[in-house]
Amino acid sequence: MKKLIASLSFLFIWNCANAQDPVDYVDPFIGTTNYGTCNPGAVCPNGLMSVVPFNVMGSDENTYDKDARWWSTPYEYTNSYFTGLSHVNLSGVGCPEMGSLLLMPTTGELNVDYHHYGSKYEKETASPGYYSLQLTKYNIKVEATSTLRTGLTRFTFPKGKSHILMNLGEGLTNESGAYLRRINNREIEGMKFLGTFCYNPQAVFPIYFVMRINKAPKQTGYWKFQRKMTGVEAEWDKDNGKxxxxxxxxxxxxGDDIGAWFTFDTEENEQIEVAVGVSFVSMENARQNLEAEQHGAGFDEIYASARKQWNDDLSRIIVEGGTKEQKTVFYTALYHTLIHPNILQDVNGEYPAMETGETKTTKNNRYTVYSLWDTYRNLHQLMTLVYPERQIDMVRTMVDMYKEHGWLPKWELYGRETLTMEGDPSLPVIVDTWMKGLRDFDMETAYEAMRKSATLPGKENLMRPDNDDYMSKGYVPLMEQFDNSVSHALEYYIADYALYTLAKSMGKKEDADLFYKRSMGYKHYYCKEFGTLRPILPDGKFYSPFDPLQGQNFEPSPGFHEGNSWNYTFYVPHDVKGLARLMGGQKKFIDKLQMVFDKGYYDPANEPDIAYPYLFSYFKGEEWRTQKTVRELLAKYFTPKPDGIPGNDDAGTMSAWAVFSMMGFYPDCPGVPEYTLTDPTFDRITIRLNPEFYGKDKLIIEKKENGSPEGYIQKIELGGKKTGYRINHNDLVKGGTLTFYK
Amino acid sequence: MKKLIASLSFLFIWNCANAQDPVDYVDPFIGTTNYGTCNPGAVCPNGLMSVVPFNVMGSDENTYDKDARWWSTPYEYTNSYFTGLSHVNLSGVGCPEMGSLLLMPTTGELNVDYHHYGSKYEKETASPGYYSLQLTKYNIKVEATSTLRTGLTRFTFPKGKSHILMNLGEGLTNESGAYLRRINNREIEGMKFLGTFCYNPQAVFPIYFVMRINKAPKQTGYWKFQRKMTGVEAEWDKDNGKxxxxxxxxxxxxGDDIGAWFTFDTEENEQIEVAVGVSFVSMENARQNLEAEQHGAGFDEIYASARKQWNDDLSRIIVEGGTKEQKTVFYTALYHTLIHPNILQDVNGEYPAMETGETKTTKNNRYTVYSLWDTYRNLHQLMTLVYPERQIDMVRTMVDMYKEHGWLPKWELYGRETLTMEGDPSLPVIVDTWMKGLRDFDMETAYEAMRKSATLPGKENLMRPDNDDYMSKGYVPLMEQFDNSVSHALEYYIADYALYTLAKSMGKKEDADLFYKRSMGYKHYYCKEFGTLRPILPDGKFYSPFDPLQGQNFEPSPGFHEGNSWNYTFYVPHDVKGLARLMGGQKKFIDKLQMVFDKGYYDPANEPDIAYPYLFSYFKGEEWRTQKTVRELLAKYFTPKPDGIPGNDDAGTMSAWAVFSMMGFYPDCPGVPEYTLTDPTFDRITIRLNPEFYGKDKLIIEKKENGSPEGYIQKIELGGKKTGYRINHNDLVKGGTLTFYK
Structure with missing residues (x-):
């Protein structure tokens, strides 16, 4: 009964929306250039479906073309040639995938070649759950919205001959192949083959769809690009190569490159709506999803629902004070953290099991798109605090993946393990969640899973292929010029530290000792000569010649992945003080860390050094450096502009950094339930806690001006009692109010 | 009761097989070179399934390559590079189509590129329902058999690593695209897209299949040829262009080019069987067909059944006397007439309706593959006499096609009207069948259908696009250089003559008069100057300059399709005497016809002049020329060798010519229930009539040597009474015994 009352009051608070709705502050164009790889498409919170403008192919007038360079997003703000709306997309990801089921309206003579049917556009607008533009070539207005598993597009046509195209041949994905069949003249269903994410040739999978138009076409048909033949063979098919x-x-x-077209006689301003339902299980389920989630509702109703979902979710954090721009940055960042992981299961609970594709049924939400090397650092910590009912399902999903596949996820994508990036990132996520009191999942199995990847020999170890050396020597030697060995080991240390804390809390002393010892292995890499971490050769000597700067700007770097030694040297969050001792004490540590920022060695666009600014605060008297640095980084890299994310958002990781940083606290050591504090951007922040998980319904962070000349924090109180710059999650939640005096 | 007894006695006779079985005389290699386009694959009489060696791609060592020249058959006797067994094929057809679902065994390292995985072979054998070879590269024995709708292949492997491949990317068809999915590790199902027969881009259709292996593989997977990309795009996929x-x-x-592989560890001489079921309705039906027709039976049982079906069918005609070679030619020709049309419906009676593809259900056999421009001349007449229960279903099917699609068939292929060749060939078939007493079909609708194509204006007329001029002027003028206008009109005249006889018999005097008049329009084309038919220009003048020989060897010819004026000038079978009068009387007609043979103007390899040899017998005293010519043509062009058919068998039409000619009678005027007689090859021929249709169970043709010095017929008796050289079908059947004295 108590639980019920708590639940109801929680809902009540939810519905007390502010006069100015949080959803109104979101600008989905933020992060859509400067390689942010976000997009302005219509999506629901953690929704499977997103309907995204696709403008990265078909014209030299685009600055960025998916086929002309490394390109990983269906939309780029500065491009100009629109070739349709893609259904089901990735947000803030660094490898191309998904972005298919391209829906395009045209007028005039039917043309199914995207090099020709694309159009420039104007009047582009977007808000959570809504996207719109006007095609200048055709004078067609395009509006998109979505539900969790379906998209709905409304085309407003001019008078004349109009077409709707569904292109299954192109997309951001580099896999090809599709199948479709007609149900009636207003409805088709089919399958599009996807995969090869980050060059992984075996991580392939099908997406199923149903497409339904609310008006019967005058004529309809298909197209297929006929594979190019030469010589006599070519004579057989007059459409050869066309x-x-x-x-x-x-x-x-x-076929590899097929599509369906529908032709209409339209009146001036005639609106036609196209609904697309998807499923990763079957076409039947795609239809069930469509019928359950749209049930004949029109565009306005579907959009109103999407907008409400977003406002409800964003309202979990109410910020007061700060500028409009800061609110825009904050709520857009929060919006970006609520896109991935997204749900996978259909309305009937079915989903494809990890790696096998076998159809299974779930009662809780099954999540997918786990970009864990990124998100284990902060996004799951944000979910745990603000959306714990999702985080617990995300962890349940991870444990279920282990049950299905024998491994926790590393970079899971729609049921496939893509093995992108390195480490064992599920461990800190699971331990962090558990340590913060979210424990309603099968920890026995989770522990077994975590222990398995921590202890299995490398040959059998999907997560830690170089576990043999790691376990026997305490580090991973550089076996090939660019094998990212140091990066691998650094991830293992963090994962093992998390496992140590868990084992310790569970009374598993032997495991605890083992994993603690391993987690300290980072010391092997510390090289006094350079004062940095440095790769170790198989013979135990340091790699030479060594330049800790090698690896800037995504150049390859011996031992380090997507960075150089400077980006990784301080990445020992579980033993910051120990690292400082290695470096010769606090002063040397602080001076060196400050130098990283001063000399521009810090890379704000990637994850390895993302928590560096918070490390200053581990040392008394140096906390102002955290505040100064975070403030500067926020001001410089997180702006209310399309380039307002410093690089790939990485499935919300960059945005989660901004959300935490603007709220004044940051979980700088994944797996350890603590935050390092900094001064919040806003005067007052109310986090609507879920009382089912936290027993109370809010946490308040407030900033009180106390006349600090430098603008740095003078004093911090939690629940009215003075506290330091590092604070335990459970204390924070219990404390109720965190007050910064500056 | 009477009917039942008749039926039983009919079956009894069937089972009285000769000591030397007819099936033993068949040599399926006849017609597999010299453009016969037959194949030695395993098939059941009028079966949907055929399992055919595919040896026309992948190696320069093949003399004939499907991609290097005009090529229309999956197998060529003189080729040497085998790339699998194709499932569902056309026999004796002049355009490439079908010949897909390529099943191939290999050993050693897995290779899915047919350029490499193909093999030379030896020990090739074939008999009705059975085909076998030994792959020299792999030392694998391949044996194939079939049921009506399924194939069964037995591979005998050597010891080691062996593979079974199902290639869905290649085939004789020029359409591409396939879909497949795994049911379990021994079973896949899928769809292969087929079509573009004779360059018709819209005549496309799917074939569905299920493939089941009787041993679980050690490993299994798929392949796909990754479409070729260039530049930066190519870097995405390491398999690009591979x-x-x-x-x-x-x-x-x-995808366009996909397949499935299954890998085994095989013991020496280990046999693995692969069953393939197909359907043109659905994968589910393909599985139903497989389960109903193979029901777990092994290779030997399935083959025994196929052989028995063939022997039963071939035993409908028992020939005595003649050489072994003549029996081989005869029974192989009969075998070739029993391949197309073949059944289309699944075991549950379902089939795709004409042109719409809608699933319909039938109680009788639904036939497909109507190469009517060929088969209307003699094959259906053979069916009517010897296999009337099939011919009636073939006609019912044609009428159902009209009900579904609005048109009788011209060249129907698996539910699509390919519109190949010209004319209105359904009309003579239907009238011929009706006139011979097979009347249990919906003649009211059939008449409506026939009248429709005879009378509808050209613009709306799928069968007769040039009907306007034909109806108003009595002929089709040459509108374009190579528009086959004379050929078109000649077909219309024959069709209209058939319709005239039918209308007359039904008391439709007005129609009868109209169609009779039209059928005589051929006279417009007769040009006294050349003594041949000659194209007419739109202004009514003859086409000039004119060369009646232009068009030999498949060169284009103004006004004539696949031939020249000489090949068409005598093609007025419904008014031979009238034509003779035009030509100046019997002598001039005979001299000119004899000249056609003497000068080599006769083309034995194509249909237009196929009945020429019989035209001599319309004139008293000239009958010996028929006998001499037919005897010479049989001896020269129909031999028990792979090149023993003069050209494309044309779905059994050439073979039907041989069957009739060797039996001593030929239906030289389609639609007219009469035969012209010639001397039979054999001493005694017993045709097992179906008493349900003919009231009696046999027809005997016997030859009695009477000491004729020239070997020509001296006297003919029917039922003991003297008869002439042209005989009515009903008289023949009633007569019981036809005796030739020579």
Whole structure:
């Protein structure tokens, strides 16, 4: 009964929306250039479906073309050539994938070649759950919205001959192949083959869809690009090497590059709506999803629902004070943290099991798109605090993946383990969640899973292929020029430290000792000569010649992945003081860390050094450096502009950094339930806690001006009692109010 | 009761097989070179499934390559590079189509590129329902058999690593695209897209299949040829422009060029059987077909059944006397007439309706592969006499096609109207069948259908696009250089003559008069100057300059399709005497016809002049010329060798010519229920009539040597009474015994 009352009051608070709604501050164009790889498409919080403008192919007038350079996002703000709306996309990710089921309206003569049917556009607008533009070539208004598993697009046509195209041949994905069949003249269903994320050729999977138009076309058909043949063979098919139109065929079709077209006679301003439901299980489920989530509702109703979902979710944190721009940055960042992981299961609870694809059924939400090398650092910590009912399902999902596949996820994508980046990032996530009191998951199995990847020999170890040396020597030697060995080991240390704390708390002394010892192995890499971490050769000697700066700007670097030694040297968050001792004490540590910022060695665009600014605060008297640095980084890199994210948002990781930093606290050591404090951006922040998890319904962070000349924090109180610059999660939640005096 | 007894006695006779079985005389290699386009694959009589060696791609050592020249058959006797067994094929057809679902065994390292995995072979054998060879590269024995709708292949492997490949990317068809999915590690199902027969881009359709292996593989996966990309795009996929192997994916796959592989550890001489079921309705039906027709039976049982079906069918005609070679030619020709049309419906009666693809259900056999421009001349007449229960279903099917699609068939292929060749060939078939007393079909609708194509204006007329001029002027003028206008009109005249006889018999005097008049329009084309038919220009003048020989060897010819004026000038079978009068009387007609043979103007390899030899017998005293010519043509062009058919068998039409000619009678005027007689090859021919249709169970043709010095017929008796050289079908059947004295 108590639980019920708590629940109800929680809901009540939820509905007390501010006069100025949080959703109104979100600008989905932030992070859509400068390699932020976010997009302005329509999506629901943690929704499977996103409907995103696709403008990265087909024209030299685009600055960025998916086929002309490394490119990982369906949309780029500075591009100009729109070739459709893509359904189901990744946000803030650094490898191309998804971004298919391209829905395009045109007018005039039917043309199914995207090099020709694309259009420039104007009047582009976006807000959570809504995207719109006007195609200048066709004078068609395009509006998109979505539910969790379906998209709904409304085209406003001019008078004349109009077409709707569904292109299954192109997309951001580099896999090809699709299948489709007609249900009736307003509805098709099919499968599009996806995969090869980050060059992983085996991480492939199908997406199923159903597409339904609310008006019967005058004519409809398919197309297929006929594979290029040469010589005599080419004579057989007059469409050889071209798009072939199928005008008198309406059964099923398969091929590398196929599509369906629908032709209408439209009146001036006639609106036609196109609904697309998807599923990763089957076409039948895609239809069930469509029918359950749209049930005949029109565009305005679906959009109103999406907007409400966003406002409810964003309202979990109410900020007061600060500028409008700061609120825009904050709520947009929060918006970006609520896109991935997203749900995978259909409305009937079915989902494809990890790696096998076997259809399974779940009662809780099944999540997917685990970019864990990124998100284990802060995004899951944000979920744990503000959206714990999601974080617990995310962890349940991870444990279920282990049950299905034998491994916790590393970089899971729609049921496939892509093995992108390195380490064992599930461990800190699970331990962090558990340590913060979210314990309603199968920890026995989770422990088994974590221990497995920590202890299995490398040959059998999907997570830690170089575990043999790691376990026997305490480090991973450099076996090949660019094998990222140091990065691997640094991740293992953090994971093992998390496992140590868990084992200790569970009374597993032997495990605790083992994993603690391993977690300290980072010391092997410390090289006094350079004062940095340095790769170690198989013979135990340091790698030479060594330049700790090698590896800037995504150049390859011996031992380090996507960075250089400076980006990794301070990445020992579980033993900052120990690292400082190695470096010769606090002063040397602080001076060196300050130098990293002063000399521009800090890379704000990638994860390894993302927590560096908070490390100053481990040392008394140096906390102002954290505040100064975070403030500067926020001001410089997180702005209310399309380039307002410093690099790949990394499935919300950069945004989660901003959200925490603007709230005045940051979880700088994944797996350790603590935050380092900094001064908040806003005067007052109310976090609506979920009382089912935290027993209370809010946490308040407030800033009181106390006349500090430098603007740094003078004093911090938690629940009215003075506290230091590092604070335990449970204390914070219990404390109720965190007050900064500056 | 009477009917039942008749039926039983009919079956009894069937089972009285000769000591030397007819099936033993068949040599399926006849017609597999010299452009016969037959194949030695395993097939059941009128079966949907055929399992055919595919040896026309992948190696320069093949003389004939499907991609290097005009090529229309999956197998060529003189080729040497085998790349699998193709499932569902056309026999004796002049355009490439079908010939897909390529099943190949290999050993050693897995290779899915047919350029490499193909093999030379030896020990090739074939008999009805059975085909076998030994792959020299792999030392694998391959044996194939079939049921009506399924194939069964037995591979005998050597010891070691062996593979079974199912290639869905290649085939004789020029359409591409396939879809497949795994049911379990021994079973896949899928769809292959087919079509573009004779360059018709819209005549496309899907074939569905299920493939089941009787041993679990050690490993299994898919492949897909990754479409060729260039520049930066190419870097995304290391398999770009190559066959990509999917080793860790087992859900569904689609693409232009895909396949599935299964890997085994085999013992020496280990046999593995692979069953393939197909359907043109659905994968579910393909599985139903497989389960109903193979029900777990092994190779030997399935083959025994196929052989028995063939022997039963071939035993409908028992020939005595003649050489072994003549029996081989005869029974092989009969075998070739029993391949197309073949059944289309699944075991549950479902089939795709004409042109719409809608699933319909039938109680009788639904036939497909109507190469009517060929088969209307003699094959259906053979069916009517010897296999009337099939012919009636073939006609019912044609009428159902009209009900579904609005048109009788012209060249129907698996539910699509390919519109190949010209004319209105359904009309003579239907009238011929009706006139011979097979009347249990919906003649009211059939008449409506026939009248429609005879009378509808050209613009709306799928069968007769040039009907306007034909109806108003009595002929089709040459509108374009190579528009086959005379050929078109000649077909219309024959069709209209058939319709005239039918209308007359039904008391439709007005129609009868109209169609009779039209059928005589051929006279417009007769040019006294050349003594041949000659194209007419739109202004009514003859086409000039004119060369009646232009068009030999498949060169284009103004006004004539696949031939020249000489090949068409005598093609007025419904008014031979009238034509003779035009030509100046019997002598001039005979001299000119004899000249056609003497000068080599006769083309034995194509249909237009196929009945020429019989035209001599319309004139008293000239009948010996028929006998001499037919005897010479049989001896020269129909031999028990791979080149023993003069050209494309044309779905059994050439073979039907041989069957009739060797039996001593030929239906030289389609639609007219009469035969012209010639001397039979054999001493005694017993045709097992179906008493349900003919009231009696046999027809005997016997030859009695009477000491004729020239070997020509001296006297003919029917039922003991003297008869002439042209005989009515009903008289023949009633007569019981036809005796030739020579």
């Amino acid at each position: 798009y072939k139109l199928y005008t008198q065929y309406d059964r099923d079709l398969a | 066959y990509k192997l999917y080793t860790q994916y087992d859900r569904d796959l689609a």
